[in-house]
Amino acid sequence: MSSRSQTGASGTPLLDRISGPADVRGLAAHELPALASEIREFLVEAVSRTGGHLGPNLGVVELTIALHRVFDSPRDRLLWDTGHQAYVHKLLTGRKDFERLRSRGGLSGYPSQEESDHDVIENSHASTALSYADGFAKAHQLRGLTDRHVVAIIGDGALTGGMAWEALNNISATKDLPLVIVVNDNGRSYAPTRGGLAEHLTTLRTTQGYERFLEWGKDRLRGTPVIGGPLLDTLHGAKKGLKDFVAPQGLFEDLGLKYVGPVDGHDTAQVESALRRARTFGGPVIVHCITQKGKGHAPAEQHELDQFHAIGAVSAKKKPSGPSWTSVFSEEMVRLGGEREDIVGITAAMLQPVGLEAFAKAYPKRVFDVGIAEQHAVTSAAGLALGGVHPVVAVYATFLNRAFDQVLMDVALHGCGVTFALDRAGATGNDGPSHNGMWDMSILQVVPGLRVAAPRDGARLRALLREAVEVEDAPTVVRYPKGAVEADIEPVASVGGLDVLVRARGVSRVLLVSVGAMARVSLEAAALLAERGVGVTVVDPRWVKPVNSALVGLAAEHELVATVEDNGRVGGVGSAITQALRDARVTTPVREFALTQKFFEHGSRNELLDEAGLTADNIAQTVHESLAAAGAHHLQDVS
Ligand SMILES: Cc1ncc(C[n+]2csc(CCOP(=O)(O)OP(=O)(O)O)c2C)c(N)n1
Ligand SMILES: CC(=O)[C@@H](O)[C@H](O)COP(=O)(O)O
Numbered sequence: 001m002s003s004r005s006q007t008g009a010s011g012t013p014l015l016d017r018i019s020g021p022a023d024v025r026g027l028a029a030h031e032l033p034a035l036a037s038e039i040r041e042f043l044v045e046a047v048s049r050t051g052g053h054l055g056p057n058l059g060v061v062e063l064t065i066a067l068h069r070v071f072d073s074p075r076d077r078l079l080w081d082t083g084h085q086a087y088v089h090k091l092l093t094g095r096k097d098f099e100r101l102r103s104r105g106g107l108s109g110y111p112s113q114e115e116s117d118h119d120v121i122e123n124s125h126a127s128t129a130l131s132y133a134d135g136f137a138k139a140h141q142l143r144g145l146t147d148r149h150v151v152a153i154i155g156d157g158a159l160t161g162g163m164a165w166e167a168l169n170n171i172s173a174t175k176d177l178p179l180v181i182v183v184n185d186n187g188r189s190y191a192p193t194r195g196g197l198a199e200h201l202t203t204l205r206t207t208q209g210y211e212r213f214l215e216w217g218k219d220r221l222r223g224t225p226v227i228g229g230p231l232l233d234t235l236h237g238a239k240k241g242l243k244d245f246v247a248p249q250g251l252f253e254d255l256g257l258k259y260v261g262p263v264d265g266h267d268t269a270q271v272e273s274a275l276r277r278a279r280t281f282g283g284p285v286i287v288h289c290i291t292q293k294g295k296g297h298a299p300a301e302q303h304e305l306d307q308f309h310a311i312g313a314v315s316a317k318k319k320p321s322g323p324s325w326t327s328v329f330s331e332e333m334v335r336l337g338g339e340r341e342d343i344v345g346i347t348a349a350m351l352q353p354v355g356l357e358a359f360a361k362a363y364p365k366r367v368f369d370v371g372i373a374e375q376h377a378v379t380s381a382a383g384l385a386l387g388g389v390h391p392v393v394a395v396y397a398t399f400l401n402r403a404f405d406q407v408l409m410d411v412a413l414h415g416c417g418v419t420f421a422l423d424r425a426g427a428t429g430n431d432g433p434s435h436n437g438m439w440d441m442s443i444l445q446v447v448p449g450l451r452v453a454a455p456r457d458g459a460r461l462r463a464l465l466r467e468a469v470e471v472e473d474a475p476t477v478v479r480y481p482k483g484a485v486e487a488d489i490e491p492v493a494s495v496g497g498l499d500v501l502v503r504a505r506g507v508s509r510v511l512l513v514s515v516g517a518m519a520r521v522s523l524e525a526a527a528l529l530a531e532r533g534v535g536v537t538v539v540d541p542r543w544v545k546p547v548n549s550a551l552v553g554l555a556a557e558h559e560l561v562a563t564v565e566d567n568g569r570v571g572g573v574g575s576a577i578t579q580a581l582r583d584a585r586v587t588t589p590v591r592e593f594a595l596t597q598k599f600f601e602h603g604s605r606n607e608l609l610d611e612a613g614l615t616a617d618n619i620a621q622t623v624h625e626s627l628a629a630a631g632a633h634h635l636q637d638v639s
């Protein structure tokens with residue numbers, strides 16, 4: 001009997017009948033509540049086992065059913081912003097095997113063009129859907145495909161991202177752009193969404209009570225044309241007036257966007273009716289749906305922190321959860337905050353995931369949650385630094401990509417003392433290609449003055465964070481991976497600021513430069529080479545940018561340099577060391593071990609490291625072969 005995470009069990013008779021959107025449209029309206037509860041039951045069982053974004057998907061069950069009943073995907077394009085809430089969309093478009101969700105060979109946790117032509121946006125970086133939709137709608141117009149609809153579904157959190165407003169600025173300027181924007185407003189990212197926009201959505205949301213009042217009026221006055229008509233008009237006028245009153249200026253309507261709502265996002269019929277109205281407008285229109293993250297699953301609904309935004313796999317829960325990199329950062333920040341009142345924290349709507357929650361509890365006035373707005377976070381940090389405080393900007397490594405120019409021009413050009421704590425750096429794995437933190441040590445190489453530290457364990461994370469916040473005339477970066485932190489690896493010596501982790505027994509032929517959390521793998525590789533009689537000295541530079549000049553001297557004394565890093569190969573630390581040796585006319589060959597420069601299919605962190613050859617066996621074998629090849633070459637030279 002297949003597990004419940006594959007429908008077919010008797011528990012999901014309606015869902016079993018659905019192999020695509022046409023089947024969803026074929027259901028009678030009275031069957032839809034039962035379908036919704038089957039979907040919820042399926043998601044709770046499946047995602048609780050595999051891990052994933054349970055809360056966001058429980059919040060869009062009725063919304064997704066309605067979307068697939070009103071629009072004809074894939075002819076009409078449904079564009080999911082961030083895409084973590086597309087599990088229901090997958091279920092309704094014929095993908096029901098959630099057995100290996102987010103695992104290698106299983107369904108991606110985000111839309112995937114390879115999985116289905118119902119899917120478009122694969123990257124899980126927020127606030128992009130409206131821009132895609134703008135482009136799609138313009139293309140349809142240019143190609144005369146005016147009978148095709150483009151529907152963007154964007155959350156209230158993603159709406160706090162600057163790109164969304166760049167898109168709205170353009171969309172609202174094109175009155176005949178055939179585009180439906182569904183705002184999935186559950187009032188939160190992880191935590192409640194902050195900022196003026198969120199307040200505005202709240203005022204719009206409060207008219208929902210009046211929406212119900214209007215509905216009440218309609219129901220009770222139906223069939224009494226005289227009273228019904230003028231009274232309904234009065235009610236409608238009251239509601240309209242009220243919306244103008246409670247939602248002064250009607251932000252969306254002021255932008256020239258038609259607005260439908262707010263509607264109850266858990267009432268399929270109401271959402272369908274709103275979408276059908278919106279579909280006829282022929283121009284850009286907002287459908288504002290009020291939903292609840294975690295809807296229908298009490299533990300999620302009641303989960304104070306994030307309503308089960310992202311939950312771990314049940315298997316992960318069984319393992320004793322030792323300290324994580326994030327928890328080490330969190331504790332050290334609280335200590336630092338007590339020692340220095342100039343230190344402040346900045347998060348982009350991820351206070352708890354990046355480990356600033358404890359700091360916020362201790363120093364509530366010294367943490368700023370800017371919403372999903374990394375570009376603003378970075379330049380605001382520059383302002384804070386210029387204003388005399390020391391900001392620590394805590395983001396996932398992959399999301400800093402979005403704020404590269406702000407790091408370069410707003411922070412580094414002005415020599416601002418801003419520290420960036422990059423969590424989830426390196427291969428994350430299960431969260432898909434756009435969540436790997438594999439670009440930071442490449443793109444940051446080109447930022448003049450910026451310094452990068454890569455701690456190998458908790459002790460080094462604490463020490464390097466302290467060193468970083470001492471720097472007041474340049475940006476500093478401390479980057480570390482997801483998950484459990486390595487046990488401390490103490491150096492056996494220090495040479496010119498380099499930690500020597502192991503010295504070669506006898507002649508040291510290879511200098512192995514270990515970067516950050518790759519220390520364990522590097523030491524294992526050195527041990528394997530020692531068994532083959534090859535002497536290896538392993539050093540950890542701690543600060544990997546700028547390249548430590550002591551490395552150049554050491555390299556000159558070795559036959560081969562190997563660099564091992566959890567970052568993309570192009571432009572990483574290995575490249576920088578290779579360039580430094582060339583600049584110093586040191587001819588020792590360098591073998592760079594790093595993540596292949598590609599978009600990795602989702603899988604576990606270890607699967608990605610293995611796929612990239614970042615394993616002790618492969619490093620040892622490749623180094624041994626390189627030595628042999630160099631030796632043979634050397635022999636050729638002298639013969
Ligand atoms: C650029 C970027 N920053 C941060 C994140 C992390 N993140 C993923 S989902 C999410 C919250 C999204 O909130 P919302 O758009 O309201 O969707 P909901 O989860 O509420 O359905 C965040 C901050 C991201 N995916 N992209
Ligand atoms: C969708 C998104 O970007 C976040 O929810 C992310 O998936 C969280 O990643 P972690 O689970 O590693 O915190």
Ligand SMILES: [Mg+2]
Pocket residue numbers: 155156157158184185186187188189
């Ligand atoms: Mg939300």
